[in-house]
Amino acid sequence: MTKISTDTPWLDAEQQRIWRAFLGGVTVLMDQLDRDLRTKHGLSMGEYEILVRLSEAPGRSIRMAELAAAVSHSRSRVTHTISRLERAGIVERAQCSEDGRGVSALLTDHGFSVLEEAAHTHVRGVHDYLIENAPTDDFAALGRIMERVIATLNGQRF
């Protein structure tokens, strides 16, 4: 039996500096990427993420729940997002043949071409705002950390 600390693990000055930089950086970065997409292509980051997954899937089609898991959004959120995208003619819904409850989202041709254009904007943003500011080794460290964060918060469900 391992002893688990019960009192609060306050951050030291350095940890606090880094945590605040992280928080501020994430806010500013996501805001900028979102605004770029929104003003130039009428898409939000959330919508864009979903379109990327769809475009990569066989048949450009994915089940709703799978989509939600892939982008780490709630099922409800994905339902709403897909409804909006459907209204815009960017995706369609299709009944799933194997599972009577199931619904798949499908990227339309129009949607695909919207995505193709938006991708330029998005990738340039990621590159210029983030990657340009991250030496290769630091960037790798970032990846290691975030992969572990995901593992922690997706496994541990008890």
Place this chain on the structure above:
Amino acid sequence: MTKISTDTPWLDAEQQRIWRAFLGGVTVLMDQLDRDLRTKHGLSMGEYEILVRLSEAPGRSIRMAELAAAVSHSRSRVTHTISRLERAGIVERAQCSEDGRGVSALLTDHGFSVLEEAAHTHVRGVHDYLIENAPTDDFAALGRIMERVIATLNGQRF
């Protein structure tokens, strides 16, 4: 005159993996921290950030615009957030004496004690979800990157 690349700087496979880990990790991490605060203390992350800044300021009081800049939120957002917190008795508004337009937000005693409790929850989350998953060197790399991201996106306005 430096040549600036005009075509899209597509990410290689490794960069893409890291970028997606970042996106997913941020989503999952922020969601969890937010939910922790919300269920245990009735505060959102955004509200919490603001309370932290107020608690550290001389007189537990900061001008609205300064507050917005400190947490990287829009002025409008801060107005709404402060209104909500005011309704809950956690902050108060005060006219600024030096500048007739100015308004300061002020943390109440009640607000301070709400914050004191919430801080335990929040810090434990940051520690367990993030810092625990980040070796010291990697964590330092994270800090370097995010500080540069902030500098890039706050300076470069042209």
Place this chain on the structure above:
DNA sequence: TCTGTTTGGTTGACGTTTCAACCACTTACT
């Protein structure tokens, strides 16, 4: 087969963020 439970997905109400428009005060210029 009947029943209880789990999973997939949607819905509507509510809370939060954004956006654009706006008012009021301050500052700089002439």
Place this chain on the structure above:
DNA sequence: AGTAAGTGGTTGAAACGTCAACCAAACAGA
């Protein structure tokens, strides 16, 4: 002093996300 431009802050509506309740299909066990 008078006016144009900038800054501080608020407002209300629209867009978005969350939450809890819900329905329907699938599954597991008697």
